[in-house]
Amino acid sequence: MHTGEITIDNITKIEGSAGLKVKIENDAVTDLKFIIQDYRRFYTEAVKGKPTMAVPAFLSRICGTCSVAHLFASLKAIEQSQGIELTPQSKLLRRLAYDGLMIRDHALHLYFFVLPDILGVDSILDIPDDESLGHTLLHDSFDIKRLGTDITNVTIGAAIHAPIPTVGGFLRLPDPSKFPELISRLEAIRPVVLRGIKTFFDWPESLIRNSDYMYLRNNNQFDFLEGDICNSNGKRTSSDQFLSFLEEVIIPYSQSLGYTQSDIHKDFLVGSLPRINFNRDLLHPRTRADAEPYLTVFPSNNIQHNNLAQAIEILQCVDDAIDILKTIQINPDEKPVRVPAKAGVGVGVVEAPRGILYHMAKVDDRGLIVDYDVIVPTSQNQITIENDLKKYFNENLQKSETELHHDAEKIVRAYDPCMSCSTNFLKIDWIRS
């Protein structure tokens, strides 16, 4: 295309609503806007004045697919504000539940959203009922997702808006008699997951840009819930200093804020790709052994390898869940840790499926929320996505508009963005600036 405009009103097979506008003049992209379109719900304002006990369950409603990530980040923030230290059992059970979240959430993205691109069909609904690999992979996805959901059902009561986790622990403890069946199914699913890993490894799709990365690292284990904030430039700090890494950017055409790195003012990427790029030495030994042929491509700057990284993380979570289920000894008498309300500030940082998720709670001495803040991965990736698209379009303008459209969607999809997540928050400072 020499001159003209390409508009994608709604990018499909993602969570939420986003669009793209590209202006091309004389064989060059003169303007490109990646637009997050979901309307804001102002939840961080809505929680002000609410008791801390009610807030995590409310904020899990930020997102349908990664509600457990928001729930746990909020619980961490409030627990830190109140000086509550979880018991080892509660920490382990949250880790197990989180394995379930990652297994289901990654499988949804990989098999329901990305797999049709690999198979050359529009949708999973178009995969024929035959003996093809596509049909096998689709049915693999049902088994993987169902298993992830069942892990969360057993540990926290539901995969979406789980009712059991509470400030200080769990309202009800899981029934250990259900563990052996989960262990058997997890063992049985390993070759199925490996078939998916090979599929995403074999997909030649590529977009390489030398991005910077940010990720959580716990030197003791591959961890989504505990660790320091690190970036690819060697900076490392405790997770409650996360804000010091970031610089807010107003994107007037988008319903979400964007972010760059505070020191070098450049975009950065969060998600599975940086986690595997920088933490693959910490993967479970069984995962590392069986995924070894596929780990050879990392570290990678190919954003499409975010898909492969997610597939490897599914296996990591399967192996981690097996270990926990085999070894945990549930103390049925354990109750949630509770303390008298006090004024305080707490930060909860976790690796959500799509990258680093930050919750901050400021609480008064009556235990009511005074201020709350949330920064989600899709907001952090927003500028990087736009810059990837600019690079892609500038290098591929000879392609047909149909190809450009399709490829642009594949690039956005690789990030596994979630627009529902990215439009719940209200910041005042930059509005005044």
Added chain:
Amino acid sequence: MSEDTQSKKLVAGWFSFTCCEDSTILLTELLNDHLDEWKKVVDFRYLRALKSHNSMENLDVAFIEGAISSKSQAEEVQKIRANAKYVVAIGSCACTGLPSASRNEFVSDQINDRIKWYMNNFDYSQKVQKLEEVIQIDDRVPGCPMNVQIFNTILTKYLQLLNITAA
């Protein structure tokens, strides 16, 4: 059974507005167990979460998730209503407005000032509305996310109403 009867399917659309899309995620979970069965009796003509090529023309049933936050969203659901024989409100935000309508209760001047920036830069309506305040609905599936049992009952109801059975 005639070929015509065998190929008859419920033409369905699934739409999301202001919400966390938890019912859409739950729908993708239900597909783990029901995809093969539903493909025989349901034509998902509009399902943006799973399809690139979507159409809202001549729908038998439109399942609509989420609350309505703007004039453009209101116009969109009116268009869906005009194209669908039946409309089902899906999940708490569509059925009651909440929790997406939390901003309706904001009262302080400070908060109103903050929200004003967004209201001026995008087409937010003054109040977030439940679906029934914008268009007529025929059924509702409450819950956050939607209640699966009620959803299955309502889906079965429309399959029977339109005389659709698996071949």
